[in-house]
Amino acid sequence: MDMNERKVKILEAIIRDYIQTGDPVGSRTISKKYGLGISSATIRNEMADLEELGFIMQPHTSAGRIPSDKGYRLYVDNLMERRNIHPDMERIIAEMIKQKISRIDMLVEETARLISMLTNYATIASSMPITQVKIKHLQLVPIDEKSVACVIVTDTNIVKNHVIRTPKELDFNLCMILTNILNESLKGTTLNEISLDKIRLSIEEKMKEYSDIASSVLDAIDDTLRTEDVPDIFVRGANNILDFEAFSNKEKTREILQLFEEKLHLVKLLDHDPKHRTTIRIGAENIFSPMKDCSIITTSYTIGDYTLGNIGIIGPTRMDYGQVVSVLEYVTTHITNMLNEYNDS
Amino acid sequence: MDMNERKVKILEAIIRDYIQTGDPVGSRTISKKYGLGISSATIRNEMADLEELGFIMQPHTSAGRIPSDKGYRLYVDNLMERRNIHPDMERIIAEMIKQKISRIDMLVEETARLISMLTNYATIASSMPITQVKIKHLQLVPIDEKSVACVIVTDTNIVKNHVIRTPKELDFNLCMILTNILNESLKGTTLNEISLDKIRLSIEEKMKEYSDIASSVLDAIDDTLRTEDVPDIFVRGANNILDFEAFSNKEKTREILQLFEEKLHLVKLLDHDPKHRTTIRIGAENIFSPMKDCSIITTSYTIGDYTLGNIGIIGPTRMDYGQVVSVLEYVTTHITNMLNEYNDS
């Protein structure tokens, strides 16, 4: 038994109706609401086939059908349509971006908040994994006898700092000397490359007399990479999960709230292949069990060639994919444009 | 009608029992479980008085009594006893602090997580309101033709940075000159004082030829104060609120989850008079309506004389105050000690 055009039409009707109402969809509903020109009995036969094929399922005997993950997948890949953004929404979005464009840290947060407000779903946002950006400038700033701050400016103009405990005192002048040496070697490399032995050796050579300090500094940057730099990642509009049927159960709700506090897990949730505009992971396609009745739609925004951050919207598997993808793409497009404009101005 | 010793004893029994069981407490329970040597009938009479005095109330006619906010207040102020910390708990706490002591940013987060784990309540934690610390060192680091990073090291050894758009290009040397001038004037002042006109004038005088830049810098610091510097504040163990009776209702849960995403509100929740070891706000004593069936116990931890951050535990009004206060004080005492030790070492 294979799919045919009529089966697809029926599947689409089931999914659209279920997304809209949240109730299992019966054969009668489809035959009346969606003008397919066939009777409910025929639709029942087709639905039995669709169920056998794994696209829909029945919560219990006397209920209608609901789409399975596989059903949604087919819908998302082949049937879903983008929507127009309502002019009111456009205005709200433009307004927010204009207000926050100069503060990247707040922009990310505000964007997350905005998107969750516009969609009534939970939103995760992150600033970029800093490991992928290049060092533009590095500066050591003395703090006290035992510590210096290592300030790193990236070529995306993000500034990061990290306090280093030093083996011996570094006064202001010494800091300057080291700063110069380090800059020579590190300018233009990505934070990732710093852990490579090649670079380490070449620096330690140049800094012979300060080699212990040089390696402290490199260690500190390493450390920054590995730990601190899941830098800004957070959830906004978490309360919206309370409206998902999947979380009518307290224990399920607890699990997802716990997930929302695990930065490393959030990073994985936001994982997004930049080759595609948006990535959609449906239900069990997510690796985390509390997400198995949710879908997440992720995308990223950029400055120039760099991914600045990712954004993901978490809704129930029966979320309005078309609407959400449209909002998400609209918002990120505009942020990307404004960021590039702002950076060129 | 006045309070007397017996009434207090009965009130205490009611509160202890209610904290323990969560069920409204009847006269019979008290006469049997708590050896007060009087009959349930007598206790009933006293309970009627206690209700009239506002210390307890009845959820419905045929139910026992539960403490009111006023009842808890009396309990907390006069009756509550500290508890000993279980050796297992002590070990867990010591372990965590040892691991994270070198990373203040992570320490705060881990502490919040730990406390919520130990108490099964939600925990808010913040690093300090940076406005109260003094500037130890300030450094301008060039980013590109249009911007410099202003890196501020505080005397608590926290490093903050803020990107400033400059009216004209500042090269490395110019940055150094400005850095020196600014340091002369600002070293030792609190971030708060920078907004004072007196300081602004004195600096602008010294920097005549760069006065426009000086004021940009001061503006940026101002900005840092006002916006960015609700720097790190977050909630851990939010899922625990699902166990509070107050949040069995979905709308109430939604409200508190929303509150948890509002940094400015969280700051107010954590508000804590450093003159006292811990502050307890019970039920309606909290200004936010979603908190009216919750209590929050707040305290702070310090380096030297400075408040480094606040921590607050949110539980239901019927939380085990004695236990929670003990855990909180134990943890913060240890962190404070370790921080001071670490800083002196």
Place this chain on the structure above:
DNA sequence: GTTAGCACTCATGAGCGATGAGTGCTAACA
């Protein structure tokens, strides 16, 4: 291949009564 008809399933929700915890009040007691 399509459709009408029919028996069957089962979640949902309303209604009802039994149960029991707890009260306030009264009258007797010390």
Place this chain on the structure above:
DNA sequence: TGTTAGCACTCATCGCTCATGAGTGCTAAC
């Protein structure tokens, strides 16, 4: 005058039954 036993009363809770209705699968006729 304070304490206690006794009793009638209240009311939330829980389990039970039953009616309702949405939706199905199957069969037989078109």
